[in-house]
Amino acid sequence: MAVKKMGQQTIRFPLPPKIISAYSIVGPKEGEGPLKDWFDEILEDDMIKEKTWEKAESKMLRSAINASLKNCQKTPEDIDFLLSGDLLNQLMSASYTARDLGIPFYGLYGACSTMTESLSLASMLIDGGFADHVIAATSSHFSTAERQYRFPLEHGNQKPPTAQWTVTGSGALVLASQGAGPVITHITAGKVVDFGVTDANNMGAAMAPAAVDTIAIHFSDTGRSPDFYDLILTGDLGQLGKQIAKDLLTEKGFNVESVYNDCGVMIFDSINQDTHCGGSGCGCSASVFCGNIYKRMMKKELKNVLLVSTGALLSTISTQQGESIPGIAHAVAVSI
Amino acid sequence: MSQKKNRMNQKYNYYVNNVAPKPKYISNCIKAFFTGGTVCIIGFILQKWIQSKGLDQKTASSIVIMILIFSAQFLTGLGVFDDIVKFAGAGLIVPITGFANSIVSPAMEYKKEGIVLGVGAKLFSLAGPVLVWGFSASVIIGIIYAIIT
Incomplete structure (x- = not known):
């Protein structure tokens, strides 16, 4: 019997896993943004002396994982599982990182929702008694995403104002059954929600309904209200998606105005950095959570946070075939 | 559904x-125009x-086209063409400069996957569709022209 499940889509952890370590790495552009003082490491060059962008992304993810291990004095041998994913075809960055680390690996694809997808599954592995230490990590890189999903980097074009900027960044979290740090109390798994948006340059609008669906179900499943949280943080809806999510939540009767924010909005100064609607990518919610939120929780500035990473499950083929963009959002409730 | x-x-x-x-249509048009x-x-x-x-007009315009193509390719290679287009928009994409950029940018980008593949x-990959449908249209129009005259 599923004794830990509550309501429709939520799981409560009687033995909440602890986040004992976090590490974030971002690229130079993110390192000039409003959160620059929070990131653990800012790359001077987003190629990191590698020959290809893909190798650079993989190196960034590997460095984040290694540094998060170092922070809690663990070695790869201490870790039972690595749950990781990225935006690239066949999870190139995560797979090559896992090859070099030698930790048992589950590759996950949740588009930009991978941070909370990996956190959710990692928490279940620990609470279920299957593991003592699990790493949840993810990355994205502007240049690898751009060449896979859009145009060559040097191609001249004008992006529409609804477009977002893929974050070059990576975040790694070490979860443990024992230790000190914020705990994951609940997770709410998201459904795939599709409201028929077909514009691949407007992913905020495509993903916002999924985020709203997951947040609303989280409240009804747990009996919590927006007041319970100091911060409800969506992954990468951007300015437009944030506005839409707020409107839709208000329509459903949840007033989140004072506690709601979005990682994609926080990470860039959209006017001065020319990022249009804000940041996107797995690395967006990963680096903001590992950099900013985790540290603020450790300082007890934030006590209860609901992280809702959002993903647009589109591919280049689905876009070319005129399919609409399915969105997904997984919620993770973190408390200290 | x-x-x-x-x-x-x-x-x-x-x-x-x-x-x-919404995109700023008017200011984009003005920038593109200038x-x-x-x-x-x-x-x-x-x-x-x-x-x-001392060159005739036809030869001179061919040389001008070559100069424009070279300039766009050179600026693409330096990595500044896309930054200029961000401002100029259609003003640089529609002329031959945009076509040059759409060939050089994939050449630079996909070098890492090897010379052949x-x-x-x-x-x-970007200019191909323009060529295919440009040639096709010119053939059809040529046939129509031949029939009419």
């Missing part, structure tokens, strides 16, 4: 279109100058 879901989607998309920020015009003026001045050196296969 059920009708109800369809209606819901339509309603949502209508709402999204209303709240979404940058595109500047390219044409430069081309014209070059052509007249080359003609003044990278550069060779992807060189025309």
